[in-house]
Amino acid sequence: MFTKPIHIKLFFLAVLIAALLLPLFISDAYMFQVVIMSILFAIATCAMNLIIGFTGQASLAHGAFFGIGAYGVAILTKAGVSFWLALPAAAVMAVLIGLPVGLISLRTRGHYFAIVTLCFGVIMWIVAGNWIELTGGENGIFGIAPPGDILVPLIGRIDFSSQAAQYYLALAFLLLTLWALYRIVYSVFGLTFMAVRNNEALADAVGINTFTTKLISFEAANFIAALAGGLYAIVIGAVSPSAAGYGLTFNFLIYLILGGIATLSGSVIGAFAIPILMESLQFLQDYQLLIFGALLVVVIIYFPMGFVGGLRRLNQIIADRRRRKKSEAVHVSG
């Protein structure tokens, strides 16, 4: 019912193999770090896609929940809790904090929801910068230890202090996120998210509790964002208020929009391509953001569904043309 064509499956398989082999080819530690960061941002962007792209609720509190994950792991591991416990605990904390936020903010719609969630995002950022006893204030928390070793049958002991191990850890979480989103999005349950996005009154009239649907989507997104944040804390080894800031939210939003909103691959492509694009615009110096901004406007006007949406449209045009040619050929021969 929802299966993809074989050549696309093969393409994804090739990307997966390339991703698995990548550490063999990267020697530069800085580049490696950038790649790992992109994976973490991709996870967070995928989560944002669930609430914004698929459910149509522009939650701008995403950076805050990423930050709750990051600070949660930082504070808990500093207190001596194992990372493997701290990570799920921080994600659950994000869900618990998200509950009152969602219960209040999801009563508003459209722009108002965006504003309310943005306010929460800013509040969390301010809290992170000022609650010095807990968060270390503007300096943040440093010296966060890498995850403890774990014993895996067949492979043996894995030591997470190496970049390669952290890379595979992040990659595993990205794949897990994509797997979960794939299952949710391509199902009747996922259709209810899109139903809420598309026509809330009709969704309500066909028996969908739209409020609960939005809340589930919001909380699932928060949970995943916090996981990404928790991984961020141990990869960087430090957290500061910028890890909970609204600047982060807008970065995710840009990855999401340029990559392709409401497409699973778009979030990942955006999270990898945009930082590279920004790097390559570095030579423009002071004009970098100006040019980038203009580019953003052009993409939103002409490719509202982003890169992946543009590809799909191109694919559609080619398919239509082929079909037309075929039917013409039939007419001629008939």
Next chain:
Amino acid sequence: MFLAKSLTKLFDGLAAVQDVSFEIKQGEILAIIGPNGAGKSTLFNMMTGTFKPTSGLVFMDGHNITGLKPYRIVTKGMARTFQTTSLFDQLRVIDNLMIGYKWRTGLGFWNTLLHTPKWKAYQTEAFLRAMEILEFLGLTDKSEFFIPALSQEEQKRLAIGIAMMGKPRMLLLDEPTGGLIQEETDRITRLIQRIRDQGTTVCIIEHKMQMIMGLADRIVVLNYGKKIAEGSPEEIKSNQAVIEAYLGGEVHA
């Protein structure tokens, strides 16, 4: 099967619907007619939970459903369509239908994430129901189409199909043939008759007198928010109050 008791709706003190009571019997087609602004849609919205009545009660099978949210009312066996064709226009035809079956299943977050055996059973059940409805609507070959590729009439039929997905015992149609030409109107009329023949009770708001006279078993007439007549099409046709208020002194039948 359905009972509306003294329904009143005030908007800023102005009565859109005033003290309207009527009954819908099992297996019949009941039409609600009246001039523009007579309060038909407001009445409909109170029946389906979109508006809360200022006063009055709504019963379904003897249960008080007044003030329940629309998504709860659906589970009581009452489904509706909207006046302006309302569809999920970003989704395919089949997806539109599947959404209409969701409330009958346990297709929630965990079942979907873990692909439990229940999930498989429900997903198949929803798919089979969608296939059944597609065939009923005559849209089987368009199941993968997106909504803008459908004709106006096909869209209206699909809107009815979405409401039928959840196997309602009563279907409320708000101007199902609005904006259609005669030929298309006839086809929708036949579809509504087939729905009734399958055992679903139908309540319909319509403007097209000729169509209603041929389709409805009973008619309720509203004017200025009040019920001015109720009866069979023949009775309504010859009712003096209706002729004066609604038909402008002349019957087009």
